[in-house]
Amino acid sequence: MEKSKKKEVAVIGQGYIGVPMSVLIAHNTNFIVNGIDKNNIQGNKIKENLEKNLLPFKTKDQELLKKFQKVKKLNKYKIYLNLDPIKRCKIIIVSVGFDFTKKNSIKNLKKLFFDISNKIKKKTLLILETTLPPGTSEKIIIPLLKKNLNKRNISINDIYFAYSYERVTPGSKYYDSIFNNYRVYAGFNTLSSRVCENFLKKIINTKKYPLTKLQNIKDCETCKIFENTYRAVNIALLDEFTKFSIENKIDIKKILTAIRLRKTHNNIMNPGLGVGGYCLTKDPKFLSFSSKYILKSNSKFPIIDRSMSINSKMVNTSISFIKKKIKIFKNKKILQIGISYKEDVDDIRFSPSAELAFKLKKMGAILEIYDTLFTSNDKMSLNFVDELNFKRYDYVLFCVGHKKIKNINLKKLDKKPIYFDLNNIFKKVDYKYFKRKKIKFFELSKPI
Numbered sequence: 094m095e096k097s098k099k100k101e102v103a104v105i106g107q108g109y110i111g112v113p114m115s116v117l118i119a120h121n122t123n124f125i126v127n128g129i130d131k132n133n134i135q136g137n138k139i140k141e142n143l144e145k146n147l148l149p150f151k152t153k154d155q156e157l158l159k160k161f162q163k164v165k166k167l168n169k170y171k172i173y174l175n176l177d178p179i180k181r182c183k184i185i186i187v188s189v190g191f192d193f194t195k196k197n198s199i200k201n202l203k204k205l206f207f208d209i210s211n212k213i214k215k216k217t218l219l220i221l222e223t224t225l226p227p228g229t230s231e232k233i234i235i236p237l238l239k240k241n242l243n244k245r246n247i248s249i250n251d252i253y254f255a256y257s258y259e260r261v262t263p264g265s266k267y268y269d270s271i272f273n274n275y276r277v278y279a280g281f282n283t284l285s286s287r288v289c290e291n292f293l294k295k296i297i298n299t300k301k302y303p304l305t306k307l308q309n310i311k312d313c314e315t316c317k318i319f320e321n322t323y324r325a326v327n328i329a330l331l332d333e334f335t336k337f338s339i340e341n342k343i344d345i346k347k348i349l350t351a352i353r354l355r356k357t358h359n360n361i362m363n364p365g366l367g368v369g370g371y372c373l374t375k376d377p378k379f380l381s382f383s384s385k386y387i388l389k390s391n392s393k394f395p396i397i398d399r400s401m402s403i404n405s406k407m408v409n410t411s412i413s414f415i416k417k418k419i420k421i422f423k424n425k426k427i428l429q430i431g432i433s434y435k436e437d438v439d440d441i442r443f444s445p446s447a448e449l450a451f452k453l454k455k456m457g458a459i460l461e462i463y464d465t466l467f468t469s470n471d472k473m474s475l476n477f478v479d480e481l482n483f484k485r486y487d488y489v490l491f492c493v494g495h496k497k498i499k500n501i502n503l504k505k506l507d508k509k510p511i512y513f514d515l516n517n518i519f520k521k522v523d524y525k526y527f528k529r530k531k532i533k534f535f536e537l538s539k540p541i
C-alpha cells in the first residue's frame with residue numbers, strides 16, 4: 094500500500110521566534126516542519142545544535158524543552174540551510190529579523206522574497222511574522238512577489254499571503270506565550286485571511302484566545318509597532334520619575350503601589366535598570382523610517398524620538414543611584430549578577446545589564462559577572478564567575494531576576510558588601526530579613 098505523504102511546513106529564520114514556532118507547529122499538527130536558516134556561521138551553528146537535539150539558545154522553559162525533544166524524536170522537525178524545502182511546503186512562515194539600521198536590510202529582505210517567489214507553489218500560504226515598518230508588505234514585498242510570480246505565470250492571487258506578527262515572550266513561559274496568546278492577523282485578500290485564520294486555529298489556542306483580524310496588512314504591521322512603542326514610551330516616562338525620586342529622596346515604589354490601586358493604572362511598571370532586548374529598542378524607530386522612506390507621509394514623532402533617546406541612556410539612572418554609595422568606582426571589587434536583557438533568557442542583545450558592566454569596567458571597577466544562563470562570551474572581555482562568594486566583593490549589584498537568583502538562599506549573603514537591587518528582584522519580606530540581619534541592601538525605587 095502506498096504511504097500517504099505527510100504535509101510539510103517551512104519556517105524561515107531559526108532564531109528566538111522561528112524555533113519555538115517550529116516546535117509548536119510540529120507538536121500541534123501532523124505537519125513535518127522544515128526549519129530553514131542562512132548558510133553562514135550562525136546558521137551552521139544553529140543547524141549543528143538542532144541536529145544534536147539541542148536548542149540553539151538556553152532556556153529554562155520545561156514545556157518548550159519537552160516538546161522540542163518530543164518532536165525531534167518523532168522526526169517532525171528538520172533543519173536546512175537553503176530554501177529548497179519550500180517547494181514541497183503548503184505553508185511557509187517567515188520569521189527572520191529585520192532592522193533598518195543594519196547594512197543592506199531592505200536589500201536582504203527583498204532578496205529573500207525574490208528567492209521565495211522563485212520556488213513557492215500555487216495554493217501555498219505565506220505568513221510573514223517579522224516585525225516591519227508599516228507599509229513594507231504593501232509597498233515592497235507584495236509588488237516584488239507580484240512581479241516575480243508573473244514571470245512564472247503565477248498570479249499573486251494563486252498564493253495566500255498574510256501577515257501575523259509574533260507576541261512571544263522568551264523566558265520561563267516561552268512556549269506558553271505563543272500558544273496561549275491573542276494573535277492579530279491580516280490577509281492580502283479575503284481568501285488569504287481565511288486560509289491564514291484556519292492555519293492559526295490549528296496551531297494556537299484560539300478557543301480561549303480568539304484571533305483578531307485587521308482590515309489590511311499595513312494596519313497589522315502598525316499594530317505591532319504601536320504595542321511595543323506604547324511600552325517603550327511608558328518606560329521612558331517612568332525613568333523621568335525615577336531620576337526625580339533619586340534626587341529628591343522620594344519613595345517611588347510606594348507611590349507606584351498607591352497608583353496601581355486605580356483600575357485605569359493597575360499595570361504601571363516599576364523602575365528598572367533599563368529597556369533592552371531586540372524589540373523594544375528598535376521597533377518604535379520603525380515608524381519614522383516608514384514615514385520617511387516607505388509610506389512617505391512626513392509625519393513626525395517627537396514623543397517617540399524623545400522616549401527612545403531617554404531609554405538609550407537609562408542605565409545612567411541606576412549609575413547615579415549606586416553613586417550615592419559608591420563614590421569612586423576605580424579599584425572597587427564589584428559583583429554584577431545578571432547580564433542578559435531580561436530574566437530567564439540568555440539573550441544579551443541590547444542588554445542594559447551588559448551596558449552597565451562595560452560602563453563599570455571603563456570607570457575602573459574590578460568587575461566580575463555571574464549569570465545563570467549567559468555564562469561567557471570570548472569577545473566580551475568581561476570576567477565571568479560561576480560561583481557566588483559574596484565576601485570577596487565591596488559591592489554586589491543584582492541586575493537580572495533569573496528564577497535561580499530570585500530563589501537564592503538569603504543566608505548565603507555576607508555582611509561585608511553593600512548590595513543593590515536594580516531590577517525589583519527581591520520582595521518586601523526579603524528586605525525585612527536584610528534589615529534584621531543588618532545586611533546593607535538598597536533598592537532602586539527607594540530613597541537612599
Ligand SMILES: NC(=O)c1ccc[n+]([C@@H]2O[C@H](COP(=O)([O-])OP(=O)(O)OC[C@H]3O[C@@H](n4cnc5c(N)ncnc54)[C@H](O)[C@@H]3O)[C@@H](O)[C@H]2O)c1
Nearest residue numbers: 106107108109110111130131188189190191205223224259
Ligand atoms: N525575540 C523576541 O522576543 C521577539 C518577540 C516578538 C517578535 N519578534 C520579532 O520576530 C522576528 C525574529 O526575531 P528573532 O528574535 O527570532 O531574531 P533572531 O535574530 O533570533 O532570528 C532570526 C533568524 O533568521 C535568520 N535569517 C535571517 N535572514 C534569513 C534568510 N534570508 N534566510 C534564512 N534565515 C534567515 C537569521 O540567521 C536568524 O537565525 C523579528 O522581527 C523580531 O522583531 C521577536
